[in-house]
Amino acid sequence: MGKSTVAQMFRDEGVPVFDADAEVHRLQGPGGKVVAAIEARFPGTTGAAGVDRAKLAAASLGDDAAMKALEAIVHPAVGVERAAFLTAHADAPLIVFDVPLLFETGGDARVDKVVVVSADQHVQRARTLARPGMTEAKLDAILARQTPDAEKRARADVVIATDTSLEETRGQVRRVVACLRAGEAR
Secondary structure (H helix, E strand, O other): OOHHHHHHHHHHOOOOEEEHHHHHHHHHOOOOOOHHHHHHHOOOOEEOOEEOHHHHHHHHOOOHHHHHHHHHHHHHHHHHHHHHHHHHOOOOOOOEEEOOOOOOOOHHHHOOOOEEEEOOHHHHHHHHHOOOOOOHHHHHHHHHOOOOHHHHHHHOOEEEEOOOOHHHHHHHHHHHHHHHHOOOOO
């Protein structure tokens, strides 16, 4: 959808951004806090470099029980880091949580406003399939676990479209930041 690009645009506007995906990578990287627990639950999915994401995906994607077990390991650890981020940025007038599964995890109940980054379905699919290691089957399995984009848009306070030029997207981000700093909802 362009979520990472939009998150960087918020950073460029001076807004602290908590990147949940980056935090998961750190927690699962070399010496990461969840590596041992993941290895215990999913043997053979870790090594010196931390979690082998391809092996972990093979062991969990498409298996609801395995995904729930993985989430039970990862989500609390991310929550601890999110709380530390909030403490570190307690004086910031505006904070962004870049969370890919916000609605799916009930995270929308813990924020003041929800900004959804969205693109046309065909643009989203093309961007995602261009990522290293991504396949149609893997993408379909990921999408099956996510709230549909139309529902995300309907539940959002603000939608930022990313199937536009970068400058148009940046303009949307700047308007959102200005409105939120002024205390406006939309």
